[in-house]
Amino acid sequence: MSSRLLAIAIWLTAIITVCLFAWPKWRLPASVSAHSAAIDRQFKITLIVIGFGFALTHAALGYAVWRYRAKNGERASNSSGNARVEIILAAITAVVFIALAITGQRVWAGLRLNQAPPTSLADAVRVEAVAQQFAWNFRYPGADGKFGRTDPRLYNDADNSIGSRPGPLGIDPTDPAGKDDVVTTTLAAPVNRPISLALRSKDVIHDFYVPALRLKQDAVPGMRITIHFTATSEGRYEIACAELCGRFHHQMRAYLDVKSPRDYEEWLKKNSK
């Protein structure tokens, strides 16, 4: 009796879990970046593969529990293995897992190894994101296309006025390249244009995380890590911190504003005073 119940519980667990993951309510957030289609497809393929594995093993486990309960006086089979079955199952698993690894690496290569082609990179909007407990700062290089030198000793968090010098990023006032740098607390990006985002941190490790972009990258103090994305849909998206950074980690929010090229230029002009 209790064995039948257990078999049913095992099957039900599998069915409910598969249904939950198949339910449209629990999908990844709507994507707004050029690279996310490849990721989403790979996730879907992986989910189907593991869904099969999960369902089959639970079907088998439930079946064994249902079928092979002890009966009076009967002896179990004395089988201690079956090399053929073992090898076949192991080989199938190995092929499936390694195929997943290879297809997954193709997606990864597209994201991080074969960086965006040079032509579009030249066209890319260069932005710097500088994280600190518990805020994001963004810097645009201005008309000269160059970021001014920064010095941690010049950080001035009290002076948060947009475009200030040296401001929260400690832009060196003696460096002419820094004169026209634009510092903001919101990341604005023109739609359908590649963005080259250099991540830095002033204090501890943070993580630039935009669920809608399928983008996540640590910002590590002492390192300058550059990532690329192209936002494909105008709108406002939340930027979160995904690496535990201290007591108000859960409040470290900023916005990504994806704008039409004209709105973007206007926004940039407005902020560069």
Added chain:
Amino acid sequence: MSQARPQTAKPYTFIGKYVFSRNHKVIGLQYFFLALTAALVGSAMSLLMRLRLAWPQRRWPLLETVFPGGFGDGLMKPEFYLAMVTMHGTIMIFMVLSVAPQSAFGNYFLPIQLGAREMVFPRLNMISFWLTLASFLVLMSALLAAGGAPIGGWTFYPPLSAVASAGPGQAAGADLWLISIGIFCLASFLGSVNFIATTLTRRTKGMSLARMPLTCWGWFTTACVSLLAFPVLFVACLLLFLDRNYGMSFFKPAGLVVSERFIEGGGGSPLLWQHLFWFFGHPEVYLVIIPVMGVISHVMATFARKPVFGHRAMVAAIVAIGALGFLIWGHHMFVSGMNPRVGVAFSVLTLVIGVPSAIKTFNWLGTLWGARIRFATPMLFAIGFVSLFVSGGVTGLVLGQTALDVVFHDTYFVTGHLHLIMGVAAVFGIFAATYYWFPKMFGRKMNESMGKAHFWLTFIGVYAIFIPFHLLGVAGHPRRYADTLWFEFLKPLEPLHILITIAAFVTAAAQLIFVGNFLLSLWKGARAGDNPWEATTLEWSDEASNAEGLPPVVYRGPYEYSTPDAAKDYSMQTEV
């Protein structure tokens, strides 16, 4: 194999016998009760976390009287939440999961199952336990430190953990954490030396490696992994301690400004900590689960009344997992800033380690095929383990892929994955082992009805908790967030948090059935004979348990069940 005379020949005082004991059984029990205590504390902490996540704006004046520093106006402070995150993780991973399967059951049963009288180094064994206890007490004292317990999570990434001003709890609390884990590393290292030496030199006559039960293979492999992994964590903790207190700068880069203060130093690398930590931290996952795998195979053969399916493949898989476990630490660092090309190697190797894990699953199913299963409580937990191992394992195939890890890294998807595969799967193994070996350890059986109730509530409960974790992760919910109030995309997820919290409280309450059953059975449990489960290995033969008698001689493999022409359906290893 030579048999040394028991070194515990002279009569002992109470203290020598039960406190500073050199007897492997007593030490095993000491470890067991330490892990049980730690598990209760760690679970209570997770319930506190669940309260804040489900009802972030509710006031808890009663809790404030218990934790005056952790609450303000009855609201749980975020730093208290993060302190609970850190302490829950640390206590569960080190003091429970690293202790119970290996140090507790391993100490008690490894010598017995090998037909040895004692561990090779009994005094070292005693020292290992007392160091572990000291480590636990130092860790708990962090709760009382000025500023409270550390808030950096069990992974303790610098610079957050390297600079005292980086947050409340990052001062004295973080130092105590480092001291505690340093001591723990030492204890585990010493313990593993003992396990390896005992396995290699103290096997009784006839106990070839091929005849060792899979439990012994699990403990032995785990000891080898511990021997190589813990020293690395020890060094990492030492370096971080020097960074914090003696002006060194191993993990602090130049130009750090924390809380508007310029931090002197430079030249250090935050990523260095991550490499050192995960070089230990990933094998750690396996040194939790490998002894559990041994226990599950052992229990399963007993109650399936069948030999373990593919015994040799099982041994090979355990060893392969232990070895491969050292080559995949980088999969925790795909988005850390590590070169993305390095991620390729770690990703492929990570999926490869899934193959021996899958082989183990097939062989557990194979063991059940054609069996005559006796559904006693240990077996229920063993079957539950297989289900959880699969459920928690398959999501590893998602997280192991670099491109998908970008999506799920540091979300509840990871938290769900690790809790299923490393948390509750291992805990099911610990429960299976407890119900199974209780008659040997205490001479009585645990109550079956209470055991079954415990199993059912826990099995359903853990799924109700941790499957929703994955759904939160798919929706993008970052882990280690004290609440969901600050982000629009998190607000719709609040009902799921409430559901999880309710499931967590029900599941936690079910554990009281276990504790009650345990204590009750100590006094009132039905007397168990020498071999209540009709099992085959040495812990169930009276020769092996008779410390003054001659060493047992082994004539058979470990799992000879249902041999066609035998009189009984099991043949003990000592039967000619």
